Amino acid sequence: MVLQRRLEYGFNGYQVPAMPRASRSVRGRVSSRKKVEDNQMGAFELLATVAGKLLLERESSPASSNASAGKDQHANVTDIIKQEQQDEEKSLKAEPCDQGSCDESVLVSEPGSEGHNQNYYPKESPNALDDADPGLASIVTNSECSEKNGCAEKLVIGSSKNAIGSSSRKIEEGSPGYGEFCEGKAGNGIARQLEAVQRKTGMINGAVADSCSSEDPMELDRKPPLLVSSDSSVEVPMCRDHIPLGSFPRRWDDVKVVSRDDDENSSGCNQPSTIIKAFRPPSRIGDRRIRKLLASKYWKIAPKLKDGELSNTDGETRPVYRFRKSCYTRQRSQRNFPFKRRKLFDRSSVSKSDGGISSEQIFNSPEKSINGDSIGSASGASSPVVGQQTSFRSRDSHVKLSIKSLRVPELVIEIPETETVGSLKRTILEAVTAILGGGLRVGVLLQGKKVRDDNKTLLQTGISHDDKLDALGFTLEPNPAQAPPPLCPDDPPFLLSCGTPQSLTRYEATPTLDPGSSDASPDPPITMLGDFVESDHDSVPSPTEMLTDETTPDSRALIAIPAMSIDALAVVPLHRKAPRSELVQRRIRRPFSVSEVEALVQAVEKLGTGRWRDVKLRAFDNANHRTYVDLKDKWKTLVHTARISPQQRRGEPVPQDLLDRVLSAHAYWSKKQAKQQVKQHSDTCFLL
DNA sequence: TTTAGGG
DNA sequence: CCCTAAA
Numbered sequence: 270m271v272l273q274r275r276l277e278y279g280f281n282g283y284q285v286p287a288m289p290r291a292s293r294s295v296r297g298r299v300s301s302r303k304k305v306e307d308n309q310m311g312a313f314e315l316l317a318t319v320a321g322k323l324l325l326e327r328e329s330s331p332a333s334s335n336a337s338a339g340k341d342q343h344a345n346v347t348d349i350i351k352q353e354q355q356d357e358e359k360s361l362k363a364e365p366c367d368q369g370s371c372d373e374s375v376l377v378s379e380p381g382s383e384g385h386n387q388n389y390y391p392k393e394s395p396n397a398l399d400d401a402d403p404g405l406a407s408i409v410t411n412s413e414c415s416e417k418n419g420c421a422e423k424l425v426i427g428s429s430k431n432a433i434g435s436s437s438r439k440i441e442e443g444s445p446g447y448g449e450f451c452e453g454k455a456g457n458g459i460a461r462q463l464e465a466v467q468r469k470t471g472m473i474n475g476a477v478a479d480s481c482s483s484e485d486p487m488e489l490d491r492k493p494p495l496l497v498s499s500d501s502s503v504e505v506p507m508c509r510d511h512i513p514l515g516s517f518p519r520r521w522d523d524v525k526v527v528s529r530d531d532d533e534n535s536s537g538c539n540q541p542s543t544i545i546k547a548f549r550p551p552s553r554i555g556d557r558r559i560r561k562l563l564a565s566k567y568w569k570i571a572p573k574l575k576d577g578e579l580s581n582t583d584g585e586t587r588p589v590y591r592f593r594k595s596c597y598t599r600q601r602s603q604r605n606f607p608f609k610r611r612k613l614f615d616r617s618s619v620s621k622s623d624g625g626i627s628s629e630q631i632f633n634s635p636e637k638s639i640n641g642d643s644i645g646s647a648s649g650a651s652s653p654v655v656g657q658q659t660s661f662r663s664r665d666s667h668v669k670l671s672i673k674s675l676r677v678p679e680l681v682i683e684i685p686e687t688e689t690v691g692s693l694k695r696t697i698l699e700a701v702t703a704i705l706g707g708g709l710r711v712g713v714l715l716q717g718k719k720v721r722d723d724n725k726t727l728l729q730t731g732i733s734h735d736d737k738l739d740a741l742g743f744t745l746e747p748n749p750a751q752a753p754p755p756l757c758p759d760d761p762p763f764l765l766s767c768g769t770p771q772s773l774t775r776y777e778a779t780p781t782l783d784p785g786s787s788d789a790s791p792d793p794p795i796t797m798l799g800d801f802v803e804s805d806h807d808s809v810p811s812p813t814e815m816l817t818d819e820t821t822p823d824s825r826a827l828i829a830i831p832a833m834s835i836d837a838l839a840v841v842p843l844h845r846k847a848p849r850s851e852l853v854q855r856r857i858r859r860p861f862s863v864s865e866v867e868a869l870v871q872a873v874e875k876l877g878t879g880r881w882r883d884v885k886l887r888a889f890d891n892a893n894h895r896t897y898v899d900l901k902d903k904w905k906t907l908v909h910t911a912r913i914s915p916q917q918r919r920g921e922p923v924p925q926d927l928l929d930r931v932l933s934a935h936a937y938w939s940k941k942q943a944k945q946q947v948k949q950h951s952d953t954c955f956l957l
Numbered sequence: 958t959t960t961a962g963g964g
Numbered sequence: 965c966c967c968t969a970a971a
Contacts, residue, residue, distance in 0.1 A: 855965060882959060897959070902965065905962085 859894060861903050866923050869900055869907070870930050877938040878904060907931045 861869070872888035881897035889895040910918050911928035 858965075879960070881961095898961095899965075901959095901961075 856894070860920055863921060863923060863927070865889075865892070865895070866903070866907065866927055869903060870927055870934065873904060873938070874930065874934045877941065878935065879938070879942065904931075904935075908935050911935075 868888040869884065872884040876883050876887065878901075881901045884900050885895065885897040889900060907923070907928065908931055910923065911932045915922075915925075
């Protein structure tokens, strides 16, 4: 486990306070694996810092713009590097905000289940993974790129349109590049844009292409690549067409995560999915919730991801997010892993945990992995260049900003060496998703300081001044406002904070210009995750969706966010008053779809009532959010529904024929059960 | 961990 | 859906 400094450079981050775990939470519904992991986790804070710099430019007269552009264009690599380094340093100095060490880590473990399938019958939908999951808003691997380019496939970390898109929108309205942002699925849209940009800039062949060829295979192949850490942050490239080529990122160095593999042979189903867990002290609060959430949401996600490998460019220490795959290992002897449950969820995945555990090495995928790295590495600059800003003055005084990329702080991934590349990719994706998935908001940094007052004009803030442009930065932060409306505006928005000491993250942001106002952009609530979680066809609103975007009026620098982004966020009431213990939120309601009912009925007809675990395995093995208890409950309600008049029924109507089958099956099995009992009873009597 | 039931 | 007692 690597603990690292949380923040670096001018990046803000957010920490996720430890999620309280309910000791008892580990109960039945969650797969044992998940539970195990939960238990293992200690306190955990997820610190996700995503930062980026932007390209700030003023709509300008050609002259000025040309000047700038020209400069960039001519700059040689060395210069660029230097400049980048300088930039880094600046920001570093500027924002030391993150003093703490970060204990937080995100653990990704494989839940053993492969939640990928869309259907309950996993085997039947082998391609499930390949299907783009609409829900995967945040992170998307752009397979399209690979297809088109024939090579690089990138992991694009992006927030949903809301997250990044909004920020970009805000910043660069009217810029041509922006529109594309929101196209299609959030993730894909971003990826696509990326690609588009690449094409335009001709970068495809450059950095990206290179990376493709060289790195991919190796990183994973490294001997004991158990632990992969990306020192460098993962940057999310943004496309801005309007930016002069010259100023455009010379290379896609920024794109830290690049993987080309199309392969991802990872057999979808076989790949264990990973769960992200938070290590927490035994506080019980969000525990259950986390488990569940994670369980259902996160693992499912993973499978869909295709790839994305991280490489580190930075040597810097930064917040590290740790993702582990099936690693309860070290601390936990394997014997502790009884996984009976394995039967249910695991298929192949389980084994992995075993093997992989052995070594934990951290290997930083250095620049090498990334083609563009050459630059970064050459410079030795630890952190990738985020972006450069250029400003142009326009007559109408518009400030045009272009975000080159948003960076995600270091990710440390631990994964058994026996895991597949595809698994790795998914793990990374999950990790990133976890970071970004909680709902993000954008923070603006100016000279290392957080600009909190949303009401100030750019002019007032100084963002319009050219000299300050290089000090301009943007960060992605967790959206504190997730909690339900009943917030106490005046209170510091500590989410889970209450009980868990460590969980509280002190996020004293740097000196702020205007305390009190949140630096968050007035963006719409970001619901990045959508229902990507769902493996089911029927999409269920993810918790995130339910989040209200109530931005706390006063969002200070302090932001505590549950490790488990989404769910956690959704769940955690901001009310500090509420006893944490009480905070346990119930799972989101996910009505059974007709198809699910169908599957359930079919399974019960075959297996009978009373064998819910088997039913689960048989028909809902891939529906991670449906536990056997759920199935049992559903059956109960189905029976009830079947008995009442159609007028009394609510919700999505269930075909009468299905209900009839329910009744008949119920009758049949009840009878059978009764007979059985009678028989047993008689036998007993006989013996006596 | 599962089942079975009440809430 | 949640919570739990039992098994």
